Amino acid sequence: MPDAADKGSSFPSFRASPLRDKVIGEVHARPFRSMSSPRVVLHYAFLTNASEAADDKAWLIEFCTSRGEPVPTDGAKHHTIAFGGGMLNWEQHAEFTTYTWDAPAAEGKLFGELIHNHPFGAMFRAPGDMLVAARFEAHPNPGEDVWRRHFDSGSLTVSRIEGGAAAVATDFRQDGDGLTRFLVINDEMGNHQIGAAVKRLLEIETYRTLAMLGLFEAARLQPEIRRFETELADLTSQMVEDAGLDTNRDLLNKFTKLAAALEAGATASTFRFGASRAYHQIVQARFNTLQEEAAPGELSMAGFLGRRLSPAMQTCQSIEDRQAMLSRKLARATTLLRTRVDVDLEQQNRSLLQSMNRRARMQLRLQQTVEGLSIAAVSYYVVGLLSYLAKGASDAGLPIPSGSITTAIAVPIVIAVMWATMHRIRKVYSKETKAD
Structure with missing residues (x-):
């Protein structure tokens, strides 16, 4: 065996796991990018399935090639290119794809500047249905009387972040362009801190929107679950009566169909509810990382979103609990009825055997x-x-x-x-x- 030192290293080379590079690279995936202020950021998130995601990546490769920019590598889930004096960042996730563009903003012009050099014009092809659209601006403190007029005072939230080094203002409402506005008022943050803070705010806006999808799935399932509960109560009451074998078999068939329908609905909603819980946890984690707290006399972002997001998650959990409870009740009722059918069959078989014995004796x-x-x-x-x-x-x-x-x-x-x-x-x- 040759000495490892002959190859320029004092350490031997071992066979690496095929996942080693991916695991190490995951730590550096989707890095924070330094941002100076003033800065404007446009962020869009689109719901995409596997086919749409593949088509979108093919379009991105063609787009990068046409502009002479490097293309994403095979298997890449994120990519950044220069565009319009700023940077366009593409990220692909399990069920959505995001495009984020940031560029220098005009000094002192809050949300008033018309942006003409962004990539989301006629040449841009949306990969799927748009779910999130937001505009972030980072500025040195322009004065409270300047920035408040850009937000709805009825839902305005103002939070201090990064240990009070900056403030974030938003009303979570859409402006005339359909964008949710966020203003980052930089007091003491460095460029890297601004980039990290904006990235986390982007994730909060994206994931809090995705988390709310579970609420509408719960609303869709609620009438169906109520129907299942009513039907189960009706079928269970019929079990109290002393019925014959044919009636019990008919009841067992109804129980089986009800259980199949319930399991089909529960299986279809498992991903949505699980994803909503995960997104909600990410939102909470990002708030904790930002060290977000309400500015004096103001409502915090976490407090404002918590009024709707937390009840929405509780509603999703309630629907899941009702599905699980129904499933257990159906299983018990089906087992009980199947036992009754088996007893009836045994009684019928015993009667048949007795009749056969009588005939044999005769x-x-x-x-x-x-x-x-x-x-x-x-x-x-x-x-x-x-x-x-x-x-x-x-x-x-x-x-x-x-x-x-x-x-x-x-x-x-x-x-x-x-x-x-x-x-x-x-x-x-x-x-x-x-x-x-």
Whole structure:
């Protein structure tokens, strides 16, 4: 084995796991980018399935190629290129794709500047249905009387972040362009801190919107679950009655269909509810990372969103709990009814066996009667043959009693022989039957 030092290293090389590069690279995926202020950020998130995501990546490769920019590598889930004096960032997630563009903003112009050099014009192709659209601006403190007029005072939230190094104002409402406005008022943050804060605010806006999708799935399922509960109560009440086997079988069939429909709905909603919980946890984690707290006399973002987001998550959890409870009740009722059907079947089988036993006994008696008649008939013919032999022998001069005497003597002997023969045959047959 060659010395590892000959290859320029004092350490040996080992066979690496095929996942090593991915695991190490994941730590550096979607990094924070330094941003100076003033800065404007446009952020869009689109719901995409697997096919739409593949088409979108193909379009992005073509877009980058046409502009002479580097294209995303195979398997890449994020990519950044220069565009319009700023940077366009693309990220692909499990069920959505985001495009985020940031560029320098005009000094002192809050949300009033018309942006003409952004990438979301006629040349842009949306990969799917848009769910999130937001405009972030980071500025040095322009004065409270300047920025408040850009927001709805009825839903305005103002929070301090990063230990009071900056403030964030938003009203979570759409402006005339359909964008939710966020203003980051930078007091003491450095460029890297601004980039990290904006990135986390982007994630909060994206994930809080995605988390709310579970609420509408819950609203869609609620009437159906209520119908299942009513139907289950009705079917369970029918079980109290002492019904026959056919009725119980019909009830069991209804229970099975109800359980199948319930499981189909629960399976279809499992991903949505699970994703909503995960998104909600991400939102809470981002708020904690930002060290977000309400500015004096103001409502915080977490407090404002918590009034609707937390009840929405509780509603989703309630629907899941009702589905699980219904499933357990259906399982118990189905098991109970199946037991009743099995008992009815056993009772029916027992009655059938008893009937078969009665028929077998009757058949045995009939067989014994026929056997008795058969013995008498065979004995009669044998005795008749013997009487002919005795008569013929007597006529031939042999010293044999007369035919009537011989016949009388032969009758009990023949009957005994016939009975013994039939008994022996029946005994042999019984042994063969038991052996089978």
